[in-house]
Amino acid sequence: MEFVQNFPFFSILLSLFSGPLCSVIGGKAARRVNLAVITAVGAMSAAVLNFTIRSGEAYVYLMGHFPAPWGNEIRVGVLEALMALFFCVVMFLSMIGGSLERALEIEEGKENLYYVMVNLLLSSLLALIYTNDLFTAYVFVEINTISACGLIMIRQNGRTIEAATRYMIMSLLGSGLLLLGICFLYDMTGHLLMSNIKEQVQILHATGDYHIPLLVTVSLMSVGIAIKSALYPFHAWLPDAYGYSTLSSAAILSSLVSKGYIFLLVKIFYRVIGFDIVRDSKIVNVLFAFGVVGMIMGSVSAIKEGNVRRMIAYSSVAQIGYIYMGFGIGTTAGVIASLYHILSHAATKSLLFVAASGLTDASGDSTSFFDLTGAGYRNKLAGVAFTVGSLSMVGFPMFSGFISKLLFAQAAVDSAYYKMLPALIALALSTILNAVYFMKTVIRIYTPADREEVKRRGFRNVTVTDQKAKSVALVCFIALNLALGLSSEPVVRLLREGLNLFA
């Protein structure tokens, strides 16, 4: 065994233990520890990714020296390492991008608690990515929920506390269903390790025993995770939570937290149940229907919204709809499109949040749509970044959003006819609706504002040097977006390879 194979385990433990460490040191030191941990975990994930690509196979790492079916395991392949690396990059950039806001919005003396939450969130995301044990996954799902709740309510006002409460309630409903599903599965198969469960489920499926309980289990777990990741009718908490929390929280929540759950769902589909059984169970059709409705309704709500940050939050609802529609298509191509969209949406949505905050900085901290008139001239970099993010969301070629729409369309064309038509129509409609609200905003920020008005309201110009950290984050996000959009071929190949190794 090579030393590099220990890295996934190290990265989980490192982020887990740096959490408590941050609670006893001061805010500034905690900030440094946090950035160092994210960097270290990112570097280790890159090394693991390199190792798995070279070796071309997934490996199992025993946690404690008990072999399967007794011990706990983590399992590492190309897809897991790629996700871990990507999540670290997005988290790092979101943390830098929001440092100015955090200094203003977090109560004095409580900064270090924020980093406790971020470190725990990172460790739970890593554990969700790497674990091969279903019950461990459940525990880390809950840790993820709790730390996400902390991220929402660190900025204390009525809205965020209410949003955090609603978030907790919906999440707990979801995790209750997930837990029940896991218990049913344990009851039927007698195992908790994913690979062992799959063997037993294949046998059950072949003999036809427990057909209905198996169906119920798959639906319970899918619905539970769908609730937690804010699929369309379960999104009531989302706009407030993303719209009023501090900037790095909004960026991290929208781009990473819901994606961690979705990754767990992919894992359940491929490694625990087996995707052919999931497809036969018709549960994917339900996900497909909700995904399609979400794509449209999320965009409609975004069009009606007058607050820029809430508008971007509603756009997340639509994008989660895309991801579930990809699962719902029920082919491997659809899942690959969804996985690519996870990456693309994470890179774009955090870019949009950071860019929008740059624009509001130049508009007297108002998030109202009309106050943003001409903000693209007052803060040039944020204007460009917001335009890039918007074009990517709409699906303009060159940017990452285009590739994910292309992949979705290709997957839809190859699927059954009763899914092809709704999927293509929904894609087209949703693209138009996306264009309506994003292009509306882009035009608004590049409409010259009334000089008198700007002077009267005291809007100031923001230059790149005023907000160095945010500018660096924005430039990196734009580069990430372009890299995903222009060199999609290797990324998609990695995803395909990873998904093959995944099961």
Added chain:
Amino acid sequence: MNLANLANNYEEAVAMLLFVIGFSNLLLQKNLIRKIIGLNIMDTAVYLFLALKGYIEGRKAPIVVDGVQSMEAYVNPIPSGLVLTGIVVSVSVSALMLALTIRLYRRYHTLDLDEITTRLKKEGL
């Protein structure tokens, strides 16, 4: 036939009934404290279900006494372990929910979540 199955597995049926009661309370109640009680009923139902699945009639708790090491003497210990882990999780989320409830109550002097939402809309923050 199906009714007979139900009668034979009435413990599991009770667990599921409790789960549904807890779930609908957590979802539908307006009062935050009732929601939290619903959450606890829901989690407890899952633990009841797990404990039932681990129990084997006529066997003892899996603690070695009098040197009896035969597997046939004891019930399955894993579900108990899962229940313990689950209780820890459930305690921490309940504590967090209660803390949030206190925060909201101090600010708005009501436990009704819908009313808080209406007031927030009026404030128009």
